[in-house]
Amino acid sequence: MKKFIIIILSIAFIPILNSCSDFDKLNVSPNDVNEVDPNFLLTTNTYNLASTYSGLGYWGSRIPSLLQYYQVGDGYKSEELNALYWTPGQSSPWASIYSNLVDVQAMSDLSKEQGNVFTEAVALVYRAALTDLVTKIYGDAPFSETNQLEEGIVFPKYDQQKEIYETLLMDLKTAKNMIEGISGNEVPVLDGYDLLYNGDKDKWIKFINSLRIRMCLLLNNKKGELSVDIDAEFQDAAQNVFTSSEDNAVLDYIGNSAATSFQGGPFRASELTYARRMGLGFLNSLRDQNDPRLYRWLRPVEKKWDMDIATATTIQYTDPLGQTFPVEVLPYPSGYDDLDTSLYVGLPVGSQASWTAYNAGPQATSVEPKTTPFNSRLSDIYFQNANEYVGMDIITYSEVEFILAEAAEIGAFGVSDAEGHYKKAIEASMDEWGIFGDYVGGFDFNEFYSQEDVDLNQATNKHERIMTQKYISMFFRPEPWFDWRRTGYPDFVPPYDAAQPAIPIRYHYDSPNPPDPQYVEKYNEAVERLEKSEFVQVPSNDDTRSRMWLLQGTGLPY
Template sequence: KNLQAVVDVGKSQNNALLWGPAQVLRSLVFSYITDVWGDVPYSEALRGDSGVITPAYDAQKDIYTGLFADLDAATTAMAAAPATAIKLGAADPFFSGGAAGWQRFANSIRARLAMRLANVDPTSAQAELNAALAAPGGLISSNAQNANFPWPGDGVYDNPWMVNFRTRDDHRMSNTLMNEMLPVNDPRVSVYAQPTVADSTVYAGMPNALTQSGASAYFTISSRPGAVFYGATVYSCPTCGARTGAKYPSFALTYAEVSFILAEAAERGWVTTAGTAAALYNQGIQASMDQWGVTDAAAVTAYLNDSVNIVYKGGTPGLRQIALQKWIALYTNGVQAWAEWRRTCVPETLVPGPDAVQNTVPRRYQYSIRELSVNEANVKAAVARQGPDVFSTRMYWDNNPTAAPTYPGPTCGTRP
């Protein structure tokens, strides 16, 4: 609602450098909301001040169309803003009011959403991706241009991972991720995770979805998340490093992710000017290493030169490699990693844990009971259009899984 207020004020003042960034962030938020629930209020959302308190639910297809239009409008307007326009300046934690940064961010969101449609509407996906490439400002093209949220670390606005870890010590790394990284000596392991309590030379994960009694056995033999996320804590953690996690940034959209989007587009033949799929794939891996502060150049080189597992293979195997590396690089951005897994089913090893209450990985969240109680008619209309309000219902961009070259079959996300 605050973002909408800034959009309204900025447009009333005809100042694109005020409303443009707010519209980009509003689009980012709505993209998360629709990718979690599917059909949600969009065209009538945020209009409570005008008396719209039971907004209609828009079809996800229409929401995506609206997001593409909003991002394009914001980018175009910011590019045309006069040099004398008032900027957000210090009120902008992302880019200090710089129009170029917001244009790149908007276009990169557009590219992300375009690729999301690859299985259900490849024609629109290709068109939107190329439009994002051609739009004013282009895409994020270095880690210096990443859309990072820099937490002040002042005890009020701290990195949320650090806040969670401040009073809890029941977080451990998942086998699903660690089993993809450890066998190939991924240099990011020592940043993503800490050595186990039982053995300071060992990194290890644990199964997902265990009961408390089952999980307790892994307390000392599985890895905590990386030391970079830890701040002041109430328990003893000798491996938690300098405890500067309160200020660790959150990565909204990165050069690595953009590189993998372009790598997939190149492999699909959708773009021809951004580089080869192999070069963009390697670029994405290197960008991720740099983003996470991996400084062992020899280890990175050895990783990139692993001809069995890492060197780019092209074709469907190459698309699988791109999807896996993108998923690994999206560490800490759970919604995006989940969305990419739903689109590609990579890694195939992601299945419900031993004690999970259902046998398949959720495809969406269910609507809340509160929403049903205050907006029942519109929720029911959305359910009638989208499908049953259950975890297994596939939303619009997820309803044609067999179109994904990496799709392994109906066993995707199903516990054996």
Template sequence: MALSIVKKRWAAVALLLLGAGCSDFGDTNENPNAARVPVPFALLTEAITGVPATQAGYTLRGGIAGIQTVGAPEPMLYVQYWSESQYPEDSQYATTFALWDNYYAVSLQDLQTIIDLNTKDETREQMVKFASINNQLAVARILRAYLFWVVTDRWGDVPYFEALKQNTLPAYTSQQEIYTDLLKELRESVDQFDNGRMLDGDILFHGDASRWKKFANSLRMLMALRLSNVEPATARDEFISAYEHPAGHVASNDDNVFVGFLDDDKLRNPVNVLFDGRDDYGVSETLMNTLTNLNDPRIEVFADRNQDEEFVGLPYGLTRSLLIDWTNENDYSRPGIAIRETTTRGYIVTASQVQLAKAEAAVRNWIGDDAADLYYDAIRASWEQHEVFDQDIFEVYTGHADVEFSGTDEEKLSKIGTQRWLALYPNGTEAWFEWRRTGYPDLQPTPYALNESGEIPRRYAYPNVEATLNKINYEAASARISGGDKHHSRVWWDID
């Protein structure tokens, strides 16, 4: 369904919801013309975009590819995709805690509402007119799993089993239990689809159940790898199960999972929002040096040339005074226009990303495919995604000593990690999670760090309001974290 149609439906839903509370005085205080239950197709679209239909001018927040997921600026700084050009505090790790309201209150709540409407006796029969019950549940469960995956990897233990149930004091579930349930949800949801009608409002796959199944299996493969250091046997079994599932996984750029943004204030690329009349970010020297040293053609997409028609990276993590001195003498490259256009796609899972996961699985002897072939196919998929592929350049590139798939297994994993970092750009959130798991590439913290540890953050501290609004459960969760509720503490799967 086109987003323009969805926007009209949002407006209608907003009027219905507003009208529900504005009837004439009477015994029932009900408007007979108002919707008695939320409309699931509107909830689905709102969950994907993270834009409440009743909030005019509200830019993309949580959503499936909003500024708290794929387009989050702080993780882009943590993994040194970008450097700050004016106010460098986030590059110096000054922000230690983050709020999670927009995850729980908008997208996750919308998805939970779809699930509740399709499982509760009093509303289940009404949902049949919109789509198959099984298909509505399967889609909502997959998206909910993806968002909770982001949430738990940002903070660690979070409200999960007791969340989204109108419970103002939810207990925190351990990350290990969350992962177990997320993998179960993805396994079950793939097999839950039937041949019935798909739900409207699906701006990801437009009602194509086969693509939903590939998305779920790909998520399960990526989640499984996240467990490789803490539960290797479980990680291997889950990866193989998803990899071998007959429904398939994201294997080509035609399968890429993305939100297609519009040239519209509310529905535009969230990265574009960061440049509204501002000039706060440049491509970091770290990323720029890597691209130039490898003669990587993606540099033409990832960065713009400066006024001298050169690619120049912005030094990472300088103090404000040092930054002012440097920028007074130098012009640097901004993130590429192709990355920050209003309609640039928000990629969630790509073929390159999944191919690199398969290459890692092959190095670990989980699957029998040739790791080198998978690795080179991943690089090619990334180049083709960004429309820079050239066979001659590719052959030279893959023969570079820092790219060629050779050496020990650890050296191969290092090269996979560097190519993953490049292929994920500008998805700093996923790159940050994978850097924490693998340590690749070898990123060094700014020497001007403002946080307690002086190191690149390993997680976000819990929202500051939790210590007062949910004190008992917050303290219990914090006590389970080695080192406490700190920026430098590690989540369950992030071990040395």
């Protein structure tokens, strides 16, 4: 991962340009956005994309609790997060995505005016990535008529998802061709302003192609309805995708201000809340396969029940990554038969009530809700302003190998060697989380892989095995939600206290604002194109269990 070392800029930076005379391309008038060099907007838009996409995987979003990565333990909004009680407008990324698209359009316009082929191509990539995000979250979405106020279009139409993807695939290919056409090994960019690849042309091409194969796999179930040859697009892109973790499209947090810090750290969190605890099912899946990433993501309990002692004692526990923690070990209380005596304890999935008393036994009444010591809290890496293992991920080498593994397993796109790609994917994830470097005594990957729960050849359902391991590897990232919708894997059990008996497959649209009749009419047209599943219990199609075009006719995920 690359550290970005300059302050994140946006259109608001314009007044400071008077002091930046060293740059050859700066305009005489720093107050005219139309004369700003597009390199400056490249920085802004790179940060916006990385922050928006990765943010959907953390706790400002509904997605990680939907994926059962964590549960809320203190009762605050637990009915919304744990039991999936979603209502329109909650944690909706609609406005932020479209705001980011305005900045992307500005970069595109400036690039064309100034003949900057590289930033024009990147604008196509970022528009595709953000539009892909908004359409696969909601369904049909404004696209072809956005940012056209000068043309008199105040309320853009909601383009059909099929047509959006046909355009996005071509835009990504066009962007790739534009960058390939730039002479030399580096793209023309001001020093320090390419936050992803510092001007490395080949890495940019790999990045675009990696996004292309992700999009093609997303569309595989619907390729018969598209005018674009998905097989040809995938095969073209797959010739030059990520080949190591050095290619990862990831920004690190700097941690020197709120704007450059992770949302769980003290710069951005009013308090270091420990309310979020790992979901018990996810924790058990890690424990069942002796997964060392557990120790990167989770701390042991601070108080542990033990059936073999009579007197409380404190031990110093050292985990396999060499991290040491004090743990108070307590005699198992009489009258209880369901307390977890493990060093790592998660929360059951789906309670609308507080989990503050979970596993606390006779000490339940004295437990402070947000700091309960009887179940594990997330690792300290999630409570720091910056940490090498918590970044803004867009797409990684590990994900690319999982994409190739799945394609090979399902017989798609002419890809072969499912097991080879699968092993590389898991190994890359271990590397990204620092397992090889920190595991005490050295980490034996082959020994880990040979386990019945990991080895692909020992799986009854190899497709499910690949998707389950991908889900584990992409902890706190949003992509497994989109994967689950199109494959049905992993086979999540709906929360037992859920507001509805099925896991959401989309977000509600943001209500038209202002409620102008033209805007409402276009919104209603998009809503009518949604298809109710058997779990929709309201009159409107605009429900979290309604199927968008991507899912219609697939019978997935339910």
